[in-house]
Amino acid sequence: MNTSFYIDGVWTPSAGGTVVPSHDPATGEALGHFVDAGVEDFQAAVAAAHGAFQTPLWAQNPRLRQQVLNRWADRLESKSEELAQLLTRENGKVLAQSRGEMAGAISEIRYYAGLARHIPGHALEVEPGVFSTMLKEPAGVVGIIVPWNAPVVLLIRSLAPALAAGCTCVVKPAPQTALISAAVLQELFAVEGMPAGVANFVTETGHAGAHYLSTSPLVDVISFTGSTLTGQRIMAAAAPTMKKLSLELGGKSCCIVFEDADVAAVAPQLAAAATVISGQQCTAARRILVHASRYEAMKNAMRDALGALRIGPGLVQGHHMGPLIDSGTTDAVQARIAQAMDLADEVVLQGRRLDGAWAGGCFVSPILVAHRDTSAFFVQEEIFGPFVVIESFESEAEAVQRANHTEFGLSASVWTDNGARAWRMARALRNGTVWINDHNRLFAEAETGGYRRSGLGRLHGVDALFDFTEIKHIYQSVGVVAPGG
Numbered sequence: 060m061n062t063s064f065y066i067d068g069v070w071t072p073s074a075g076g077t078v079v080p081s082h083d084p085a086t087g088e089a090l091g092h093f094v095d096a097g098v099e100d101f102q103a104a105v106a107a108a109h110g111a112f113q114t115p116l117w118a119q120n121p122r123l124r125q126q127v128l129n130r131w132a133d134r135l136e137s138k139s140e141e142l143a144q145l146l147t148r149e150n151g152k153v154l155a156q157s158r159g160e161m162a163g164a165i166s167e168i169r170y171y172a173g174l175a176r177h178i179p180g181h182a183l184e185v186e187p188g189v190f191s192t193m194l195k196e197p198a199g200v201v202g203i204i205v206p207w208n209a210p211v212v213l214l215i216r217s218l219a220p221a222l223a224a225g226c227t228c229v230v231k232p233a234p235q236t237a238l239i240s241a242a243v244l245q246e247l248f249a250v251e252g253m254p255a256g257v258a259n260f261v262t263e264t265g266h267a268g269a270h271y272l273s274t275s276p277l278v279d280v281i282s283f284t285g286s287t288l289t290g291q292r293i294m295a296a297a298a299p300t301m302k303k304l305s306l307e308l309g310g311k312s313c314c315i316v317f318e319d320a321d322v323a324a325v326a327p328q329l330a331a332a333a334t335v336i337s338g339q340q341c342t343a344a345r346r347i348l349v350h351a352s353r354y355e356a357m358k359n360a361m362r363d364a365l366g367a368l369r370i371g372p373g374l375v376q377g378h379h380m381g382p383l384i385d386s387g388t389t390d391a392v393q394a395r396i397a398q399a400m401d402l403a404d405e406v407v408l409q410g411r412r413l414d415g416a417w418a419g420g421c422f423v424s425p426i427l428v429a430h431r432d433t434s435a436f437f438v439q440e441e442i443f444g445p446f447v448v449i450e451s452f453e454s455e456a457e458a459v460q461r462a463n464h465t466e467f468g469l470s471a472s473v474w475t476d477n478g479a480r481a482w483r484m485a486r487a488l489r490n491g492t493v494w495i496n497d498h499n500r501l502f503a504e505a506e507t508g509g510y511r512r513s514g515l516g517r518l519h520g521v522d523a524l525f526d527f528t529e530i531k532h533i534y535q536s537v538g539v540v541a542p543g544g
Contacts, residue, residue, distance in 0.1 A: 060090060060091035060145070060238050060241075060242070061078075061091050061092045061093070062091070062092075062093045062094070062237060062238060062241035062242075062262065063093075063094055064094065064096065064100055064104070064259075064260060064261050064262065065244065065245075065248055065258075065259060065260040066100070066103050066104045066107050066259050066260075066261070067103070067104075067107035067110075067111075067255050067256045067259065068107075068248075068254075068255025068256060069255075070248075072094055076094040076095050076096055076097060076100070077094070077095045078092045078093075078094055078095075079092060079093055079094070079095050079234065079264055080092050081093060081149055081234070081235070081236075081237055081238050082385070083148050083149065083151070084150070084151040084235075084381075084382040084383065084384055084385055084420060084421045085148075085151055085371075085372040085373065085374075085381060085382050085417075085420040085421075085422075086372070086419055086420055087419050087420065090145075090148055090149055090238060091238050093234070093237040093238065093241070093262045094262060095262070095263055095264045095265075096261045096262055096263040096268055097267075097268075098267050098268060098271050100261050100268070101229065101231075101261050101263075101267075101268040101271045101272060102271065102275075104229045104259035104260075104261045105200060105202075105229055105259075105271075105272070105275055105277050105278060106277070107255070107256040107259055108200045108201075108227040108228060108229050108256055108257070108258075108259055108277075109199075109200050109227070109277045110256055111227045111254060111255065111256030111257050112197070112199055112200055112226070112227040114254075116254050117225060117227065117254050117257050118196075118197045118225040118226075118227075119225065120225075121175050121176045121178070121225070122176060123252060124172075124175040124222060124223055124225065125172045125173070125175040125176050125223075126252060127222070127247075127250050127252055127253050128168050128169070128171060128172035128175060128219060128222060128223060129168075129169065129172045130250045130251065130252075131168055131246055131247045131250050132165050132168040132169050132172065134246040134247075134249065134250065135161070135164070135165050135168070135243065135246050136165055138246065139158070139161045139162070139165065140158070142161055142211070142239065142242055142243065143157040143158045143160070143161045144157070144374070145238065145239050145242055146160065146161070146210070146211060146236075146239045147373040147374055147381070148373075148374065149235070149236050149238050149239050150207065150208070150210065150235070150236055150239070150336075150373075150381075150384065151337065151372075151373055151381040151382040151383070151384060151420075151421070152336050152337070152373050152381050153373040153378050153379065153380065153381050154373055154374055154376075156335065156336065156373075157373070160209055160211050160212050161211060163212050163501070163503070164211045164212045164214075164215040164216075164243075166503050167212065167215050167216055167219050167503040167519070168215055168219045169503075170219075170503035170504060171219040171220050171222070171223035171503075171523075171524075172219075172223065174220075174223055174521065174524060175222075175223040175224075178195050178223075178224065178524060178528070179195070180192065180193040180194040180195050180530075181193050187539050188536060188537050188538040188539040189534075189535075189536045189537075190534070190535050190536075190537065191532055191533070191534055192532070192533045192534075192535075193530055193531070193532055193533075194530070194531045194533065195224075195524075195528040195529070195530055195531075196225070196528060196529050196530075196531050197224045197225030197226045197527065197528060197529075198224070198226055198279045198280050198303055198527050198528055198529050199226060199227075199278075199279030199280065200226065200227050200228070200229070200277055200278050200279050200280070201217075201221045201226045201227070201228045201229070201278070201279065201280040201281070201282060201527060202228075202229050202231070202269075202272030202273070202275075202278045202280070202281045202282070203217045203218055203221070203228055203229070203230045203231065203282045203283075204231050204269050204272065204281065204282070204283040204284075204285070204293075205217075205230065205231065205232045205233055205236075205240060205284070206233050206284050206285045207233035207234075207235040207236040207384055208336050208339045208340055208341075208384070209336065209340065210232060210233060210236035210239055210240050211239060211240075211243055213284045214230065214232070214240060214243065214244075215243075216503075216518045216519060216523070217282035217284070217305065217518065218230065218258070220518070220523040220524050220526070220527055221280070221282065221527045222257070222258070223524065224524050224527040224528050226279075226280065226527050227256060227257045227258070228257070228258050228259065229259045229260075229261065229272060229278070230244065230258065230259065230260045230261070231261055231262070231263065231268055231269055231272065232260075232262060234262065234263065234264045235384050235385055237262045240260070240262075241260065241262075244258065244260050248260075269293075270296055273293050273296035273297045273302075274296050274297070274299070274300065275300070276300050278300075278302065279302060279303065280302060280303040280304070280305065280526065280527055281293055281297055281302055281303075281304055281305070281306075282305040282306075282518075282526065282527075283304075283305070283306050283307075284306075284307045284308075284341075284518075285308065286308065286309055286441075287308040287309040287441075287466075287467075287512045287513070290306045290308040290514065293306070294306070303526060303527075304515050304516065305515065305516040305517075305518065305523075305526035305527075306514040306515045306516065307341065307469075307507070307508055307509065307513070307514045307516075307518060308341070308467075308469075308509060308512060308513050308514040309341060309441040309467055309469070309512065309513060310341040310342055310343075310345070310441060310467050310469030310470055310509065310513055311345045311346060311438075311439070311440075311441050311465050311467045311469075312342055312343060312344055312345050312346070312469065312470045312471055312472070312490075312498070313345070313346045313347075313348055313461075313462040313465075313471045313472075313488075314329055314332070314344045314346065314347050314348065314471070314472045314473075314474065314498060315348045315452075315458050315462060315471070315472070315473050315474065315484060316329075316347065316348065316349045316350065316353065316357060316474045316475075317350050317353075317473075317474060317475035317477070317480065318350040318352045318353050319475055319476045319477060320353070320474040320475055320476070322353055322356045322357050322360050323360060325357075325360075325474050326357060326360035326361050326363070326364040327364045328497075328498065329344050329347060329361065329364070329498065330361060330364035330365045330367075330368065330425070331379070332344035332472075332498035332499050333345070333365070333425070333445065333447045334365070334368060334379065334380045334425055334445045335499060337380050337381055337382065337383050337423070337444065337445055338425075338443065338444045338445035338446060339383065339384060339443050339444065340499070341441070341469055341470075341513075342469060342470040342492070342498075342499055342501070342507075343499070344447065344472070344498055344499075345441070345442075345446070345447065345448065346438065346447070346448045346449075346450060346462075347361060347447060347448070347449045347450070348449075348450050348451075348452050348458055348461055348462060349449065349450070349451055349452070350451070350452060350453075350458075351451045351452065351453050354449075354451040357449065358407055358427075358429060358449055361407070361408075361427055361447070361449060362407050362408045362427055365408055365425040365427055365445075365447070366408055366425070368380050368424075368425060370413060370417070370422055370424055371416075371417055371422070372417075372420070380425075380445065381422075382417075382420045382421035382422045382423075383421040383422075383423055383444060384421065385421060386421055388421070388443070389412070389421040389423060389444075392423065392442060392443060392444035392446075393412060393423060393444075395437070395440070395442050395446075396410065396423075396426055396442060396444065396446050398436075398437070399426075399428060399435075399436070399437035399442070399446065400426070400428060402430075402435060402436075402437070403428035403429065403430045403435075403437070403448075404428075404429050404430045404431055405428065405429040405430075406426075406427075406428050407427040407428060407429055407449065408425060408426060408427040409426065410423055410424040410425055410426035410445065410446075411423070411424055423444060423445060424445070425445040425446075425447065426445060426446045426447065427447045427448075427449060428446075428447075428448055428449070429448070429449050429450070430448055430449075430450065431450065431451075433450070433461050433464045433465075434464075438450075439465060439466065441467070455480065455483065455484065455487075458484070459484065459487045459488065462488055463487075463488065463489050466511060466512045467509065467511060467512055467513045468489045468490050468491060468509050468510025468511040468512075468513045469490060469491055469492070469508075469509035469510075469513035469514070470490050470491065470492040470493070470494070470507075470509075471488045471490045471492075471493050471494075472493065472494040472495070472496075472497065472498040473485060473488075473493060473494070473495050473496075474495075474496055475495075475496070481495045481496070482495075489510050489511070490509070490510060491507060491508045491509045491510055491513065491517075492507050501519065502519065503519055503520075504519070504520055505519055505520055506518070506519050506520035506521075506522045506523065507519050507520075
C-alpha cells in the first residue's frame with residue numbers, strides 16, 4: 060500500500076517529498092510507502108481547511124455533518140476486518156486488540172454523529188426586554204497530531220468530535236502508522252457529500268509540519284495525544300497564537316490491590332492491562348500497589364501471569380503480546396529497563412529481547428521489579444513498554460500517598476470487595492479516570508483525560524465537544540410591550 064496527501068478534496072503527492080517505507084515491526088518487512096511532506100504541504104492543507112471553514116456549508120450544517128459521520132462509520136464497518144489486519148501488520152498489536160480498536164472507533168463515530176445535531180446553547184432575559192443568547196460555535200481549523208500506539212481510535216476520538224462540532228481539520232499521523240491512518244481516512248474522503256477542504260491529511264517523518272500546525276495563526280485548535288515532553292513543546296509553540304489545546308499526555312497508572320481481593324483472579328487481569336499494545340498505552344498498568352498482607356502472594360502471581368503470556372506476531376492466533384513499534388523505540392526502552400533492573404530492590408521477572416524465530420522483530424518479554432522508594436526514576440518515569448513495578452502498602456492513607464506521588468494523573472484502578480473503600484480511594488486519587496475492579500475500560504460516552512502533567516481537556520463524551528467549540532454571547536434589547544399601549 061502506498062499513500063500520498065489528501066488536500067482540498069484531492070489525493071496529491073508532494074512535488075518534492077521523499078518516499079518513505081512503513082515497516083511491519085514483527086518482521087521488518089516493508090508494507091508500503093508514504094511521502095515525507097515539506098512545510099509547504101502543511102501550509103496548503105491549512106489553507107484548504109481555513110477556506111472550507113469560511114463557508115456555512117459545513118460549519119452551520121449539523122444534519123450534513125451527521126450524515127457524513129454515519130456514512131463514514133458504515134464504510135469502516137464494511138471493511139473492519141481488512142483494516143484490523145492492516146493495523147496489526149503496521150503497528151504490531153495482536154489481532155484481537157486491532158479488532159477491538161476498530162469496533163471502538165466505529166462506535167465513537169456513531170456517538171458523535173448523534174451529538175452533531177444536539178449542541179445546544181441557552182438564552183435568558185437578563186433585564187426586562189433584554190436578552191442574552193449563548194451559542195456554541197465551531198472553534199475553526201483543528202490540527203490533529205496522532206500517535207502510533209492506537210492510531211485508529213486516537214485519530215477518531217479527536218476527528219469525530221471536531222467534525223461533529225463543525226470544525227475543519229488537518230490530520231498529521233505518526234510515520235510508523237501512516238498507512239492505516241490513510242486507509243481509515245480514505246473511507247471518510249470517499250463519503251458522498253463530504254465537502255472539499257473539511258478534512259485534510261499530510262504525512263511526515265519529522266516535526267516541521269507539526270510545528271507549523273502549532274504556530275500557524277490559521278489553526279485555532281491543536282488536538283494531540285502523546286508524550287508529556289512533546290505536549291509541553293506544543294503548548295510553548297502555540298502560546299503566541301493562544302490556541303485552544305486538547306492534550307492527552309503521559310501516564311503511570313497505579314493499580315491498588317487490597318487484602319480482600321482475589322489474587323489468583325486479579326493477577327492475570329493486571330498482567331493483561333500491563334501488556335496491552337505491548338505496554339505501549341498511556342493507561343497501561345505500570346505500578347501494582349499491594350497490601351502488605353498479600354504482597355508476596357501477588358508478587359508471585361504477577362510473575363507467573365506475566366511469564367505465561369505468549370509473545371509473537373500479532374496475526375498469529377494465540378499470541379497475547381506483539382512487538383514494540385520499531386527498532387529505535389525498542390533499543391531506547393530496553394536501555395531504560397536495564398538501568399531500572401540495576402537499581403531495583405528485586406528483579407522478580409527479567410525480560411529480554413526475543414531471539415530464535417522472532418529475532419528479526421521488535422519483541423521484548425515482560426519485566427517485573429519490586430521496589431520501595433517511589434522517587435526512583437523507573438517508578439516516576441513512563442517507560443513505554445512491558446515494564447511493571449510492584450510495591451507494598453500498610454494502609455489506605457499510605458496507598459493514596461504512594462499512588463499520588465507522581466507528576467502524572469491519567470488513570471488508576473482499585474481492587475477490593477469493599478464498596479465504600481473503593482469509592483473513598485477513587486475520590487482520594489488524583490487521576491482523571493479510576494476503575495474499580497477493572498482496568499483500561501474506555502467508552503465513547505465517558506470522558507477521559509488527565510490531571511497535572513497528563514494533559515489538558517477531555518476526549519470522549521460530551522465534554523470532548525467543548526475542546527472544539529467557542530461560546531458566543533449575542534445580546535439584544537427588544538424592549539417590552541407598554542401596558543395599555
